[in-house]
Amino acid sequence: MxxxxxxDPADLDIEAFGYAAPDETEARADTDRGWLSRIxxxxxILLAFTNAQSxxxxxxxxxxxxxxxxxRALSQAWAxxxxxxxxDRFRNxxxxxxxxxxELPRRQGPPRIAPASDQVxxxxxx
Amino acid sequence: MLFPTMQFGxxxxxxxAITWSFGRDxxxxxxxxxxxxxxxxxxxxxxxxxxxxxxxxxxxxxxxxIDAAQTSRRRKAWVALGxxxxxxxxGFFKYYGFFVEQLSALLTQVGWERDLxxxxxxxxxxxxxxxxxxxxxxxxxxxxxxxxxxxxxxxxLLMSFFPHLVAGPIVRASHLLPQFERTPKLSRTLxxxxxxxxxxxxxxxxxxxxxxxxxxxxxxxFDPSAYGAADLALAAYAYAVQIYCDFSAYSDIAVGVAALLxxxxxxxxxxxxxxxxxxxxxxxxxxxxxxxxxxxxYIPLGGGRGPVWRTCINLMxxxxxxxIWHGAAWTFVAWGALHGGVLxxxxxxxxxxxxxxxxxxxxxxxxxxxxxxxxxxxxxRSESFEAVRQxxxxxxxxxxxxxxxxxxxxxxxxxxxxxxxxxxxxGEGAARLLARLPSPAAALVFAFALLLIEAVRPQGVAxxxxxxx
Numbered sequence: 001m002x003x004x005x006x007x008d009p010a011d012l013d014i015e016a017f018g019y020a021a022p023d024e025t026e027a028r029a030d031t032d033r034g035w036l037s038r039i040x041x042x043x044x045i046l047l048a049f050t051n052a053q054s055x056x057x058x059x060x061x062x063x064x065x066x067x068x069x070x071x072r073a074l075s076q077a078w079a080x081x082x083x084x085x086x087x088d089r090f091r092n093x094x095x096x097x098x099x100x101x102x103e104l105p106r107r108q109g110p111p112r113i114a115p116a117s118d119q120v121x122x123x124x125x126x
Numbered sequence: 127m128l129f130p131t132m133q134f135g136x137x138x139x140x141x142x143a144i145t146w147s148f149g150r151d152x153x154x155x156x157x158x159x160x161x162x163x164x165x166x167x168x169x170x171x172x173x174x175x176x177x178x179x180x181x182x183x184x185x186x187x188x189x190x191x192i193d194a195a196q197t198s199r200r201r202k203a204w205v206a207l208g209x210x211x212x213x214x215x216x217g218f219f220k221y222y223g224f225f226v227e228q229l230s231a232l233l234t235q236v237g238w239e240r241d242l243x244x245x246x247x248x249x250x251x252x253x254x255x256x257x258x259x260x261x262x263x264x265x266x267x268x269x270x271x272x273x274x275x276x277x278x279x280x281x282x283l284l285m286s287f288f289p290h291l292v293a294g295p296i297v298r299a300s301h302l303l304p305q306f307e308r309t310p311k312l313s314r315t316l317x318x319x320x321x322x323x324x325x326x327x328x329x330x331x332x333x334x335x336x337x338x339x340x341x342x343x344x345x346x347x348f349d350p351s352a353y354g355a356a357d358l359a360l361a362a363y364a365y366a367v368q369i370y371c372d373f374s375a376y377s378d379i380a381v382g383v384a385a386l387l388x389x390x391x392x393x394x395x396x397x398x399x400x401x402x403x404x405x406x407x408x409x410x411x412x413x414x415x416x417x418x419x420x421x422x423x424y425i426p427l428g429g430g431r432g433p434v435w436r437t438c439i440n441l442m443x444x445x446x447x448x449x450i451w452h453g454a455a456w457t458f459v460a461w462g463a464l465h466g467g468v469l470x471x472x473x474x475x476x477x478x479x480x481x482x483x484x485x486x487x488x489x490x491x492x493x494x495x496x497x498x499x500x501x502x503x504x505x506x507r508s509e510s511f512e513a514v515r516q517x518x519x520x521x522x523x524x525x526x527x528x529x530x531x532x533x534x535x536x537x538x539x540x541x542x543x544x545x546x547x548x549x550x551x552x553g554e555g556a557a558r559l560l561a562r563l564p565s566p567a568a569a570l571v572f573a574f575a576l577l578l579i580e581a582v583r584p585q586g587v588a589x590x591x592x593x594x595x
Contacts, residue, residue, distance in 0.1 A: 042569035
């Protein structure tokens with residue numbers, strides 16, 4: 001690669017992919033496209049089952065039209081169903097570990113002087 | 127429509143399915159991609175789709191005229207007209223308000239106050255990128271670097287293609303037009319690399335860039351005077367990581383998305399903080415812009431062909447204009463001037479140094495270069511010179527007690543910088559491994575990566591930094 005501002009044309013159009021474009025046959029290209037399509041399909045299905053909460057988050061940003069409300073209700077129902085089956089456990093578990101890591105110093109630091117309202121809220125429930 | 131959103135995910139799945147359903151009908155595929163790109167752009171502001179179309183038509187028409195011109199003089203006249211119109215469009219939308227404000231302040235200072243026509247102009251997202259693409263197309267046709275496009279649709283798609291439309295990379299006509307002319311074909315290695323880039327880009331944006339922006343950079347740069355030296359230093363390092371992870375993430379996702387549609391984009395980043403000189407930094411940072419500035423500004427100015435003083439002036443002009451390309455503010459001009467100044471010093475140093483002189487160890491060059499870039503990011507991130515002044519005054523006078531440094535933030539900053547220690551083509555290695563797997567296993571790996579990112583990402587997503595340029 002040439003030096004920038006040294007007028008070396010080798011700098012131009014550096015491929016993002018460090019290999020030449022393969023000269024695929026039509027049949028081979030079709031096979032590889034099938035491979036990608038199956039990946040996208042399976043990934044979409046897997047995420048729909050294990051990451052249903054994202055559908056709820058997204059649907060809550062939709063306009064409150066009939067369509068928006070319907071999509072929101074369906075997303076919520078789907079997420080509740082997945083939650084009942086326990087398919088959101090992995091996502092929630094990772095999220096909890098991550099949150100604990102984010103808040104690490106607070107746990108190790110001196111105890112916070114909580115306002116009275118906080119103390120009431122934090123009392124153990126029966 | 128931001129890349130890391132459900133909206134874009136659904137949009138892309140639809141575009142993917144329809145695009146490949148055209149089979150070998152390349153014309154229909156391109157028209158569909160063009161319509162999809164306009165829909166993508168309209169998701170921000172449908173009114174500016176007209177401007178995008180007008181810009182594409184203008185560049186197509188200018189290239190037609192250049193190609194049809196019989197004499198060199200006429201070709202020059204047409205290319206000058208094309209470049210001038212492109213710059214006028216960019217100037218009006220991006221710099222009009224800034225220019226009028228400066229003029230008004232100047233007139234007030236000389237005691238000749240006037241009511242100048244201030245307009246509330248909305249900056250169309252991506253205008254700097256697609257205007258530069260348009261300019262490169264007409265100039266390349268003029269230089270005979272690339273033949274004129276076969277159809278108006280190809281020029282429109284060159285400028286509007288949604289993966290690179292709003293924040294680059296700036297893909298040249300000579301790179302993309304030949305790809306539009308043939309039916310795209312996929313290969314496993316290409317798409318595996320695309321998938322790796324998409325996942326990697328999402329992780330950089332959603333974990334490193336977003337968390338550092340929210341926890342450190344935004345609060346500190348909002349009011350630097352409220353923080354001590356330790357927090358201010360942390361914010362500078364955090365911003366260096368944030369801007370790299372944010373912008374390179376966009377480029378990675380753009381390259382990856384284009385790859386899944388069968389198109390190859392150029393590389394835009396190459397571990398920039400590994401650079402041991404500022405010149406090398408600009409070979410690794412926003413490569414599509416730096417090579418654009420070199421080919422369409424620095425070399426036409428004379429480049430490095432003349433005496434050293436002339437080369438230094440050319441460097442300064444190039445970097446000053448590169449600075450103002452980023453935004454209509456004096457802080458960007460100062461950012462460009464700082465880079466131009468250091469590039470000039472490097473050039474003078476190389477000219478003065480004897481061949482036999484011992485080279486400084488690479489690690490010194492790396493540390494010096496990184497910290498010059500870090501200082502320049504403070505200018506780049508600050509809203510005004512007053513904010514820059516506040517930053518340095520607070521750095522020198524406030525107590526150095528750190529209040530924002532947590533293990534989590536430390537991991538993000540060190541990890542973000544540590545990405546530069548990875549092997550330079552690590553993504554390709556991962557892609558080759560992925561490409562060997564059967565589709566269900568590869569899908570499991572890809573879905574697992576996306577699920578991990580989804581589990582740890584914060585709610586919501588801020589626009590990419592380079593959208594404002």
